[in-house]
Amino acid sequence: MKILVTGGLGYIGSHVTVMLLQKGVEVISVDNLDNSRIEVLNGIKAITNKEPFFDNLDLRNQNQIQDLFKKHTDIDGVIHFAAYKSVGESVDKPLAYYQNNVGGLLNLLKPLCELNIPLIFSSSCTVYGQALKLPIDENSSVQPASSPYGFTKQIGEQLIKDCCKANSDFKSILLRYFNPVGAHPSAKIGEYPQGIPQNLVPFLTQTVIGKRSLLKVFGKDYDTPDGTCIRDYIHVMDLAQAHIDSIYYLISSNQKFSCETFNVGTGRGFSVLEVIKAFEKTTGESVPYKFTNPRVGDTISAYADVKKIEKQIGWKAKYSLEEALQSAWNWEKEIDKNS
């Protein structure tokens, strides 16, 4: 089997690449290194003793995509990660987000629809906004997007659905991730945030290692048991496995559906304070933090109903929050050692 992974040197793409290589799948990895480093290839090689075919390519460039599909005529499936992912940055640079996340996807969809190559798309639980009912299942309504980033995911989903409708031989799975955390157990690959991390766990580990003075906890009076926001934290290894199971499901079985949406989470929500306590307990490190004002537009509580992916694809999260946090901490120490 030959799989194209876009954004293959990024956080989630690199973990998926490792798992595909370990299964004996041939991987074509493309990335323009906008939010990743070429050294990630060394980490992948160190874990797997194998290398993906790598192309430094920009999905906004239609000619480069055409050349890629001319060079590789036997691609069985595509897992599409390449996109910008910062909610805050997207508010300041909306055009860059639409150009990259929507423009890149449009360019990619052209050959995929023409050649009927199945696609797994990285979507996000941000499409649900603050859902009225918890846990959130796939039938929960999609809320008006609160950021250009969130809107690019909604547009991406719709574009793919429209292509599937127009061509019944083109099939796709939309995976709505909840909150990916953690790193590979080897600590050879992991999340490498540029600038100030937007997400809780990398901010927390950077604070504990001493790169930041205090972890900011946004809001303490929300309507939750301890007053802080609740999220569904999924270990990146579990998330990577969900992609492997999904691409096999999409390619090998003769599915009747053309486009299906699945939540990928653990089904459990943890508050910010619970994450801090779990980190302290599992690593023995203390986390200096302070409460600050709530962030505008933050969802109060979000965790997934994962029955659909469990039943239909047979995937279930295996790692605990503690394992995810320990792996994130091991990775932070590894970054620190090499910096």
Ligand SMILES: NC(=O)c1ccc[n+]([C@@H]2O[C@H](COP(=O)([O-])OP(=O)(O)OC[C@H]3O[C@@H](n4cnc5c(N)ncnc54)[C@H](O)[C@@H]3O)[C@@H](O)[C@H]2O)c1
């Ligand atoms: N990490 C999360 O919290 C999260 C949650 C929900 C959804 N997602 C989605 O999952 C996907 C992967 O996320 P990630 O955390 O691995 O992000 P990441 O930034 O680590 O990886 C994305 C990779 O794509 C590359 N890239 C970006 N634009 C490109 C382009 N035009 N051409 C080629 N390469 C390009 C970047 O250099 C980067 O290596 C993204 O689509 C993101 O929106 C992520």
